[in-house]
Amino acid sequence: MAHIHKAYDHHHWLFMLIFLVLSYVASSSDPTEAATLLKFKSSLLNATALDNWTNATSPCNGKDNWAGLVCDNDGNVFGLNLSKMGLRGIIDIDALLDLSGLKTVSVMNNSFDGPIPSVNKLSSLVSFYLSYNHFSGEIPEDFFVGMNSLKKIYLDGNKFAGKIPKSLAALTKIVELDIRGNQFSGKLPNFPQNPKAWKTMNVSYNRLEGRIPASLRNSDPSAFLGYKGLCGKPLAPLKSDRTISCYGGGSGPGCGGGPGRDVTSVLLFS
Numbered sequence: 001m002a003h004i005h006k007a008y009d010h011h012h013w014l015f016m017l018i019f020l021v022l023s024y025v026a027s028s029s030d031p032t033e034a035a036t037l038l039k040f041k042s043s044l045l046n047a048t049a050l051d052n053w054t055n056a057t058s059p060c061n062g063k064d065n066w067a068g069l070v071c072d073n074d075g076n077v078f079g080l081n082l083s084k085m086g087l088r089g090i091i092d093i094d095a096l097l098d099l100s101g102l103k104t105v106s107v108m109n110n111s112f113d114g115p116i117p118s119v120n121k122l123s124s125l126v127s128f129y130l131s132y133n134h135f136s137g138e139i140p141e142d143f144f145v146g147m148n149s150l151k152k153i154y155l156d157g158n159k160f161a162g163k164i165p166k167s168l169a170a171l172t173k174i175v176e177l178d179i180r181g182n183q184f185s186g187k188l189p190n191f192p193q194n195p196k197a198w199k200t201m202n203v204s205y206n207r208l209e210g211r212i213p214a215s216l217r218n219s220d221p222s223a224f225l226g227y228k229g230l231c232g233k234p235l236a237p238l239k240s241d242r243t244i245s246c247y248g249g250g251s252g253p254g255c256g257g258g259p260g261r262d263v264t265s266v267l268l269f270s
């Protein structure tokens, strides 16, 4: 008798477990994602474009997802695409830490300002787009440390300044980088990966100077528009009748000032 009772207990627990698993799967989206997203929204200003982020529906319901959400097949938030929504205010990255499946964030073409938001806390991010806002200031040297999945970075059309962080140049999976139209200065870092791996690379219209590193030599020359201070391949060699000079390579004016110095710069500066 006791034996039968034990077997019954065993089955009882098994059924309970199956029931729990099934009901979890059936609930399609994680109920806490709604709360997380509403928390994130609460620090944004002029967020009328997100009016349908309400408790009335679940964020990824498969039919009428909340505006700007990219949902995966399991009904979880995979990406946030909040481009061109007239948004301002605070981007509450800490709130997003609870979205465990989040891989991509875009706040392109809004009116955010201040320093770079701490997207680096989202360590499994594959891409982020901060383009065409009013972000400014330097990006800390170690900002990108630990963002080992990152493939795409879009910072174009802001007012970022200072050096391109060393930790950015150390990212091994990066294939798309657009920082055009900022105020970055100093030399371009030597990116480690195969130059042919780049899909997008544009550093035009900043304040960079010095020799273009080997890893960027196969790029389209238009990726380096808007400078007087950059030199080396793929830019056309300086012609001896031009007065443009190439600073920042080493000792004094000229590109490199050591091995690999352009013949034309030698002609110009010696």
Ligand SMILES: *[C@@H]1O[C@H](CO)[C@@H](O)[C@H](O)[C@H]1NC(C)=O
Binding pocket: 038, 054, 055
């Ligand atoms: C959404 O529902 C939660 C509880 O489920 C509640 O605390 C919160 O105030 C609601 N938010 C809105 C905007 O209605």
Ligand SMILES: *[C@@H]1O[C@H](CO)[C@@H](O)[C@H](O)[C@H]1NC(C)=O
Binding pocket: 052, 057, 063, 064, 065, 066, 067, 068
């Ligand atoms: C919310 O707005 C988006 C964009 O307009 C729309 O595609 C979606 O169906 C809306 N969702 C709900 C629940 O109204």
Ligand SMILES: *[C@@H]1O[C@H](CO)[C@@H](O)[C@H](O)[C@H]1NC(C)=O
Binding pocket: 081, 082, 083, 106, 108, 129
């Ligand atoms: C986001 O949505 C806009 C408008 O629907 C689209 O043009 C853009 O390519 C999407 N992706 C990103 C990363 O902004």
Ligand SMILES: *[C@@H]1O[C@H](CO)[C@@H](O)[C@H](O)[C@H]1NC(C)=O
Binding pocket: 046, 048, 049, 085, 086, 087, 088, 111
């Ligand atoms: C507020 O957002 C709307 C779009 O939802 C936009 O047209 C408008 O310019 C924004 N206003 C401000 C002051 O940013």
Ligand SMILES: *[C@@H]1O[C@H](CO)[C@@H](O)[C@H](O)[C@H]1NC(C)=O
Binding pocket: 083, 084, 108, 109, 132
């Ligand atoms: C963002 O603005 C830029 C510059 O005005 C424009 O070229 C681009 O198409 C816009 N992108 C989106 C997704 O709104």
Ligand SMILES: *[C@@H]1O[C@H](CO)[C@@H](O)[C@H](O)[C@H]1NC(C)=O
Binding pocket: 180, 201, 202, 203, 204, 220, 222, 223, 224, 225
């Ligand atoms: C880089 O950006 C500049 C400025 O927008 C543009 O003229 C040029 O065609 C772009 N080049 C590449 C390779 O993307």
